[in-house]
Amino acid sequence: MQLAFNKETQQISIKDDVPTHSWLIIVLMLVNVLNMSVQLFYISFDKNEMLFIFMALLGFGSLVAVLFYLLKKSWKKTYKLTEIEGLEIKENSGIERIALKLKNGKTRSFSKLKNKTELKSLKKTLTAIGIKSI
Structure with missing residues (x-):
């Protein structure tokens, strides 16, 4: 992952695999x-109720995942500082994850960092740019 800040345009550019992974999902x-x-169009509900319900739930879950990625996640490569609300830090099972919280309600997550020194370095860089923790 590469993070670059352009002082003239006040933009952060992020080069990582998050856009590719998001589109793949x-x-x-x-x-x-x-x-x-x-499958649901061709299957009979009367003969296969459990399979029909399982497939309907699986399709609905996939549709919810698509809507979540489209409405709540961002994967642009450049962001202006005016678009960024702050730095969101979450801890899950002892692993810290960093995301940019945007003013439009979306979040931009970073790819998985290898170790804690990379995490601290990223935090330090983002706070030096002027992005505050939420």
Whole structure:
């Protein structure tokens, strides 16, 4: 992951694999929704109630995942400082994760960092730029 700050335009550019991973998840979930729709169209509810319900729930879950990625996640590569609300730090199972909280309600997560020194370095860099922790 590479992080660069342009002082003239007040923009942060992030080079990592998050956009690729996000599009891959969206495409796979849409394929899953399409597959479940076709399967549900051809399956009989009377003979296979449990399978029908399972496939409907799986398709619905995939649709929710697609909507979540489209409405709550951001994966742009450049952000102006005016678009960023702050730095969001979450800890889950002893692992800290950093995300940029944007003013439009979306979050921009970073790729998984290798160790705690990279995490501290990223925090230090973002706070030096002027992004405060939330």
